[in-house]
Amino acid sequence: PVQAQGSGGWSPPASAQRCPSRWGANDRRGSMNHMTPERMRDAAQMIREGRKIEIGHMLTQSMPFFGTRRFDVHLKQQFMNPQANRRGSNEEIVITELAQVGTQLDAFPHQTIGDETYNCVNVPGISSRGGFTEMGVETVGTIMARGVVMDIAGLKGTQTLPIDYEITPQDLQQALDRQRVELREGDAMLINTGWAALWGRDNARYVSGCPGLGVAAAEWLIERGPLLLGADNWPVEVAPSRTMPHASLPVHQIALVVHGVHLLENMKLDELVAAGRSEFCFVMQPLRARGFTGSTVAPAAMF
Ligand code: UVW
16 A cells, blocks of 8 residues: 655655556556456346446536546538438537546556556657557457446435545445445446536536545555446545645556556446446446547446
8 A cells, every 4th residue: 555644745656666566567458457258247147127327427518627628519510412312411520638528437648657657657658649559548448347336425424425525445335334235356346426416517616626535445445456446526536635635636646557447537326326226237438549548438337
């Protein structure tokens, strides 16, 4: 585990402490190594009722954006063919950061410790005009796995956790006990904070901060071997953290860079939680976009 410093400052582990990763020095897939044929088959067997709930937001121009990110749609209402059937054609041009808007999966080069990303790969060394030459989101591929949602808002008896609520390992264990479900290695581990209630309603507040995982809770989950960590807020982690006020998104570094665990942000978990589903078959196809730092995604829970 990484150490919090008394001042609220925080330093990530040095290269020698974090590399090679548990998967070996040449590994580039990190937590995706957990997706074995057996786990995929077991996940498919969780689909019993034939129901699905979409657990990502719709991409629209009225969604919240972090920083200068944008999503501008321009309709291209095109030509009418001269043939007798008068076929018209419509398309759109979208100006956006396709990797980092909406419900999104972070790939490893999205974050660094200094110049290094996962497994101490030097980021300038894998940067090219066409994107990253290693560990772009295309290395993730189709995901079908067991998913578990931990309803921390429900545990605390609220719809939405307070903006500065830092989720602890105890909260996670209590939520699992309350929901009578356990975590298994290779699960997509998801957190319901209720923060998504602000999505499209109060976008300024949505991105101004959020409740989420603290460092100890993130490490507790990572020890259990997640396929990915997801939440219904913009960074999965609490932001800013009261216990680490001088650290910028430390869970991003711990998950993506130190352990090679993908983050799934801006989820929409209300319907799934309301349906009382704690475990399900989690299905998601990130874009096959070469060298991207992530991908907008449309995950679903099937059961
Ligand atoms: C940042 O990169 C700041 O955020 P995120 O990964 O949450 O989109």
